[in-house]
Amino acid sequence: MKIEKMHMNTNARIVSKVLTRNRSTFYALKELINNSIQADSTCIEINLLPSQKDNDDLTYNLIERIQVIDNxxxxxxxxxxxxxxxxxxxxxPDGCGVGRFSGLQIGRNMRISTIGFDEDFKVFTQTNVTFDVKQFEKDDLTTIEFNVENEILSDFTNCGYNVEIFNLYSNEIKCAKKNKLGSEFLPENFSLKLFEHYPLYIFNQTIKFIVNGYTLKRSDFVTETPKLQRTTFTDSFGKAHEVRLQYFNLKLNDPKVRLFIQCLNGDVQSTALELTYNSMWY
Structure with a gap:
């Protein structure tokens, strides 16, 4: 592979707090997933990889690296x-161009490897670059040099985008709350959390989600076909908005009524707010 040194262009302004803009590390991961959806991916693979050590090793980490791979x-x-x-x-549209760096809220290093088709030269190329969070601590990002590996591929190949996050903050002795992996990342919770935030993609099978080698299926989460109800809401400016209510019977350990408010983030429909109804009757 050839290596070219590139500088970062900030369009004459620095993005403040770019590495901690998300409410949690799970939402930082969602930024990467949303990017994959906007790139017309039909398959998104997420790997939460443990340390390659024995479980009883003092330096063993349940999650050592996180990968998001799409097609x-x-x-x-x-x-x-x-x-x-x-x-x-x-x-x-409606973006500020920083979501692709959200992995640096989770770990100190992030590697991007992507294969794309160049329409002008009619060739496939592979490009790799690794980011270190220390590089973003400078006041002037345009002075940073990044070693960008690139190669022209001789044969037809599938395009895609691969992000790997490593040196996770959660594995350090001191870790700020905004950088810590939450309970969403526990093995028993992660797949359900993905479904709660991307239910229609998984239920309708428009995108295949694979977690640690396992393909998520609608039957993993729901017991019957969801019910759909449509209504219209008119705001104070007189503009009408369609509101769609979908009722899912989820397979939950605790029987509760839960409300997920979804919105379009660019072209991605995902959960923006989650509410749980707590009552002694549930």
């Missing part, structure tokens, strides 16, 4: 600088 469009090398190394851009 979306990928980024060809000719567009890598614009698509990846520009912060605070308008690459996406």
């Amino acid at each position: 979306g469009r990928g980024v060809p090398y000719s567009k890598f600088r614009k698509s990846i190394l520009e912060l605070a851009t308008d690459n996406k």
